[in-house]
Amino acid sequence: MSLKQYHKKRDFNKTSEPNSGKAKTSGKLQFVIQKHDATRLHYDFRLEMNGVLKSWAIPKGPSTDPKTKRLAMMVEDHPFDYKNFEGIIPKGEYGGGTVIVWDQGTYEPIEKIRGKKAQEKYLLEQLHSGSLKIILHGSKLKGEYALVKTNGMGENGWLLIKHKDDYASTTDITKKDKSVLSEKTIKQVEKTSDKVWQNGHEQVESIEISTDVKTLLKKAKKSKIPIGMKPMLATLVDEPFDDPNWIYEVKWDGYRSLGYCLKNGDVQLLSRNNKQFNEKFYPIFQILQSWKQNMVVDGEILVINDKGISNFGALQNWRSEADGELVYYVFDLIWYDGRDLTDLPLSKRQEILAEVLPQNDDRVRLSQIFKASGTEFFKAAIKMGLEGIIAKKADSLYTKNNRSKDWLKIKANKRQEVVVVGFTKNDDTPREFSSLLLGVYENGHLHYVGKVGTGFNDLAQKEMMAQFRPLITNKSPFSEIPDVNKPSRFRPNPPKTKVTWLKPELVCEVAFAEVTDDGVFRHPSFQGMRVDKKAKDVIRETEIETKAIVENDMKDNTIKPPKATGRKTLLNPKDETQVRKIKGHELKFTHLSKLYWPEDGVSKREMFNYYYQVADYILPYLKDRPMSLNRFPGGIHSKGFYQKDVREIAPDWADTFPYTTGDGEHKEYLLGNDEAALLWMASLGCIEMNPWFSRSQSPDNPDYCVIDLDPDKNTFDQVIQVAQMVKEVLDQIKIPCYAKTSGSTGMHIYIPLAAKYDYDQSQMFAKIIVNLVHQQVPEFTTLERMVANRKGKMYLDFLQNRPGATIACPYSLRPKPGATVSMPLAWDEVKPGMTMDDFTIFNAVDRIKETGDLFKGALGKGIDLTAAINKAKNVFG
Template sequence: MAGQSGAGLDVYNEKRDFSQTAEPRGRKARKAGRSFVIQKHAATRLHYDLRLELDGVLKSWAVTKGPSLVAGEKRLAVHVEDHPLDYGTFEGTIPKGNYGAGAVIVWDRGTWTPVGGDYAAGKLEFDLKGQKLSGRWHLVRMRGKRGETRENWLLIKADDDDARPDDASDILSERPESVKTGRTVEEVAQGAADKPKPAKPKARRSRPRDEAAPAPRAKKTPMPGFVEPALATLKPAPPTGAKWLHEVKFDGYRLQARLERQEVKLLTRSGLDWTDRFGAEVTDALRALPADTFVIDGELVVETGAGWSDFSALQADLSEGRNDRFVFYAFDLMYLNGYDLREAPLIERKGLLEDLVGSDPGRVRFSSHFGESGSMVLRHACRLSLEGIISKEADGPYRPGRGKGWIKSKCSARQEFVVAGYVPSTTGDNLIGSLVLGVNDGGALVHVGRVGTGFSRKIAGELRGRLDDMRIGRSPFAGKLTADEARGVRYVRPELVAEVEFRAWTADGILRHASFRGLREDKPAAEVVRESGPANGQPRPQKRRVTLTHPDRVYWPDEGITKEGLADYHAEVWPRIAPFITGRPLALLRCPGGIDGQRFFQKHVWRGMNKHIARVKDPQNKTGEPLVAITDLDGLMGLVQSAALEIHPWGSTVADWERPDTITMDLDPGEGVSWNAVIAAAQEVRQRLADAGLGAFVKTSGGKGLHVVAPLVPKADWPAVKAFAKTLAGAMAADSPDAYVATIAKSKRKGRILIDYLRNGRGMTAVAAFSPRARPGAAVSMPVGWEELDQFGPVHFTVKNTPNRLAALARDPWEDFRPAAHPLTVKAQRRKG
């Protein structure tokens, strides 16, 4: 509101009833600083509140669409009343009936530095150093219109190294969570009855100690030799209580960083010197930290996608000699500038470490923590397809070895195994097809099964060459293998350690649905034991009865996903995908040589087709070749055996060919269209369907766009459904010709979204929910909740991470899909009202 900033905090206080809201009272601070905060606020309309500390208050702007990292992109920022500095830590729910009612999270925070301009003159140029935003920014006041009561500004990202290109992913979608607690604004809203618990402060508590010591119980000593690392104990659930801090579990190499006499060393958890393996960038960044000596515990990772660490990508980069993506996350500090800190409380050590590393997102980064409930932090990590979390006692010392002070909780079963043999590939010479694995138990090596997916062709070749040099003439396992277990195995010295992700153990202790993640050369084979085992009450796996020939054939080369891996994926998601693909005519994208080989669409039966795939006759084409369908999991496995990488069902069933039970509107963005624009288009389709009395559900397409899907009570015929979809698409294109087109011609689609209604004609298809796409990355067409759309990019969900997401979901966003079906009774609107 115009002029409100001059009223100090009076306006802020007048608008709030502090007997009802937990927001802090407005008091001007005496101490000057340069903090900034951005709070995501789900009020009547979702927006982001930018607040800059100036003159003892937080100058505030409501940024309606949130900040953009695209240089030059203007975002409206409405100037609102000043807020007190204490508001910068506020996170929670403002009760209904109060000003600004809704959930609030601390989306980003840090410091800002003025560079030019003048606030009073309506122009600010400044640098941000936050956990999500950084670099140069501009705030410019717009010239007000006559009679306008609000003061409009523009927030603009400067063109610098922190800016992103137009087609880059959106930071708002990448990082929806609070930097304070890790919660999303939706999670805060759902827990409105619970008073938010702030994260543990990094501030060091005052207690009697040597004034020169950096922390309580710190000791002045010479720098120690290699410090045996603290290890976490695996538990099925994170611990509870305020005494615990929770950190993201990284997916990389655990390393001890040591600085002494300006020399940096990186040691593995067993003390091996791996300094030269990672290039100079990380060691140079460590050397540049403001310290004379230190011993830091951390993890070196490669981040992919929206900032998540990926051990397979780290392995690939090391194999290729690539080091431009290496990042070292520091999570503990054992020694600093002549003081041994191992007896100091963890919260003190982390405070010193954060001061040392800083908040800049460089090659060395501080691993922050959350003081919220461990179960909530784990749930959030799993929904984002992370590996899990580590919970640590806030007051605990640093203790070498595996103890009770550090607890790890995982989103999926994953651990290291001893490589005891291999089976040669059936698809190429000098490649491995699978690894034979074991664990140590009381001095004996026990067989736990095989892993046959997760290898790229290059990794399969490198492993074959290495293992051939390690071959031995007899089994290293203590017990005798069965004939099936021993078939084709070539045994090797049990010296290498493989990290493997798997879904569960069978009742007899064999891995199920295992996927190779990489070799762990930082851990001796002798230390590998079973971390968890068969559990009573586990859900029984879907039984596969179809024999796969060449199960090690690689379908997605870069991801190392084989025919066996695709079969495992489909068995895992069978209860979810079945309603969308059984009992329907199907079109299949078959890729016998994988995504880089020959590909063709298959609608009709073919010679040699697997017996579990059904033949169905089109009643309108009785003399033509039968079409294909499936009725059960065996049929789906038959499709996998036939190299069907994509599954595209009709919108009607074989029980009712002529009356569709589904409408699918495909939103296909042209060049230069942002993900936010696609989301907005989906929301508009949703509203138009609602206006017609239809429910609307949304899924990613597995490509660049979204599918909005409406379930129907099958009463209308194909011509009526297609006409409805065509009218809806045409209305959107007519109402917003700069944003949408309804014609296929690519020449008209640049900067616009195609509203593709042609999926709704007889014999036309759309990719099924949960079906993979035959494209690099192995993305999946994923059903999502409408509230999730700004949290993920278009190809976030993949064959690899989808099972973890499904296991972490508290509620299936499409569970009401069929109950929401209604008959099509009205025509789509041609114009907006």
């Protein structure tokens, strides 16, 4: 069955095309150091100047000894796009070999010089004089350095010398040999990279396979891809053991999954019983599609928490990346490029797997192997809170469709898959059910093993009842009806309960303390439903006795927990209606494929995902602020309307602010206090976020003064020109200011006030500033509020500084073609050539991660308004 028919998820991390010229940076000069394995191992040192990366070569690399830091000046320049400077370089291109980005960051002259262009000019002059002093802010190189030209050595006479204060360090930082981008070494890139860096561009090339692995593959028999097989299973044993002929792995608490991949992009992600996981775990499926390799891998899909521990309950409830960090741990290779590897020893399969498995996305990882003491490794697993360990014979073959004693599992806690055969409901409970009735198969017959009444919340119960209803039956699935409500010493008088039987088709997992003599689980706790297993396959697992064979010193008892990845998206790309719990409140998102920006193909789903991703950045500008809801429920081309009073529509949990307007109207404003409020507004069709300038604690005192540059028939370059003039005026009177695009046609400039002055004072100060600017360019600016009187000129709007007025806040989307964002800017970005289309829903998240919040100063220490006005009088008369 072809798997090419899937809904392709929009990439919110879209950036500018590789090598398209200058990268958008935070306004600081960049440096890059590449580690290059060509004819000899060396380091390429690149400094950005005039938008390109000037290059030197460091033969031995930076260390603590300044004498080793000789550089040879090279003549080639590279477009500033260092993220493409990693991969395999073909022979004949820059010496060939493999290259990684060893370090990267920003740099600046030691002397205090304002402005990027001024810094570049100064640095070039210093470079030509033969001595350049700089401060490096890298991941590995930090502090003051001098780049010095020595006499008598020609082009090879450059030294990079570390400041003497740091000479006390004895650490050779070249030992830190991993890339700061991919965290790979040269060897790892050589093994796993499918990227080729050629003339500054990345191209797809097949993975280079070592001679040893090629020899191993020749020993494997030719075979078609093994569609329909079931994986090899492990046998449960009662205790860990030590044996040098066995290796150990973490027992992951997830769903076993086989990944079938073909070069043409045809991919299957299947459970152990051949159920499709393609849509359920779509991020992993999409990664496998990108591999373009012929291979079948065996692994475990899990959700990890921030401590790196897997959580089966979170996996069972996983619907989108908002529900947890999804990871696929791959531990075996079954078939590769037309060869059946199952007859090769495990150690050889793992050797091949380590070389051919693509590892350029952290959500697919090679499972770590431990050649160690099994007993000590088991203790380490318990200490970390893991489910247990797996022991495997190093020379074991892969036996498909079979449970083998060559693979053993040792559990830290007692757990078992069970069949859900019914449920009970007590007379006095409002819940959907009180407990689940459980069974397992023994010798082909279903046996009762007890009931479980803990481990599920109300939402989980509702979802489970939707699964139960089609299976309700009047007939018990047991040959003898068990007493499901018999008294015990703990509950001598159990409550009256009604039993509802189900057809034995669903499977769940429970943890328990022990098994009683009559085979019933004691103190069971529900862990989650199992969609990957068939009820008929659920048999009672009985531990087999095992003995330690050989004591062996522990070589490595350190289990490295998986890293939790960053926040991704809230909603999955398939379901049209989804319910998510945000800050403890259930929010319903509907009609998710509806295009809000039809020309750009951007849907409601993508809007919700955007606001979820930028919540940490936008919420400081919404918290405690009354919101004017500008609603576009039909998308950007529908008729929008403002709603300020939310008394009739706000959910019970929402924070609101009662306020009487100047006209005597009583309104209840929503406060943008948290992520739930943000996403609830978005669910109403609030494409943009419009908070007050003041907070509910000080409604008459704004936190900032705003100057709104509103063009008419002006070009955006003229808007930029005026913004620079506003900055120059404020610089002369020593007043800080922060710029952002409006996301529409103009720009906004904020001046921090920290709620120390009222709106009238703020408006008066804004009027002073715009008057000074207008006097300089009266030919294309105006202070006329009425559009008809502006005569096509740019309006310098100071009247926004009034109670209840709002403009789109930083990081807000705008209901405009292009899906633009109101984006904070570094002042050296405010220059001709910048356009509104530079900042959209497609690249905003990526930019914000790179720059951080450039606008936070607008919420900082407020200016001294009286001093500022007096200074303006002295400077401008």
